[in-house]
Amino acid sequence: MKKKVLVTRKLLRSNEERASKLWDAKLNLNDEVYSQQKIIELSQGCDGILSSLTEKIDEKVINSLPPSVKIISNFAVGFGNIDHQAAKKRNIIVTNTPDVLTDATAEIAMLLILGACRRAKEGMEFARKENWKWSADFLIGKQLTGSRLGILGMGRIGRALAKIAKSFGMEIHYRNRSRLSPEIENGAKFHESIKSLFSVSDVLSICCPATKETKNIVNKETLEYFPTGAIITNVARGDMIEDEAMVEALANRKIYAIGLDVYKGEPKINSGYLNQSTAFILPHLGSATKKTRTAMADLAISNIDEFFNTGKCKNTIN
């Protein structure tokens, strides 16, 4: 008999076809964002769940899942939406989709840097008006060549971004839990502390996972470490920024501009960012290319398949 798997969000067609070939897949054809209660109800009789970052699968949900559920395969590299420790206690493995979205996300990280530094939001608005006028000082932004890029979190995405940013002539600095080997560092300068990294960051890109340690790591106090007029960008998770402090730093020009793809409590965005001409903001597009989304869902499916066939999975995170 085929295994039963709840697929919580609509996937691209080729991925849904594969899932339906492998399992009795409960697909979400209307792409409704399920409530926690609905996930519990729909998972009855299922052997696994293929989840997305839009579902908060916390301890309460985990403890209400039927005992038949043995795997939660998250369709994302980030897994802050799942209480993986609670899952472990119930012998449910949690998996994610590393590697396949590295390049797409690094591209968006670079877009945020360019958009924020070169005033893309204002430029796009002017271009749609009839009365814009070129002048020597019209929409002057910050040039990347020769400026210092601080990368917070030098994992796969941070390293891919470092490579792109180097080709723009940026000098790379980073902070990571541990220092990388010289070959992987590739000339980037390691910083022992957040203070040291932030104080040399003309531009910061946040690329680290959301953990207890990184939550609100950019806050009222740490914003003071930056050079005046720095640019801050975030392609990881909204949890890392204390929004009220950031909005204030933009208003008083301590921070020149921001580039954001991710937010606390998505899809809500702190209203302080919405009308800021210096906020270049995108709706969580990091992995949004056909190639990458297909590869991510394919990996999320393969993770479940591997587990059903062997009892383990190499992308287990708990």
Ligand code: DGY
């Ligand atoms: C991830 O995989 O964590 C990305 O944020 C999804 O776009």
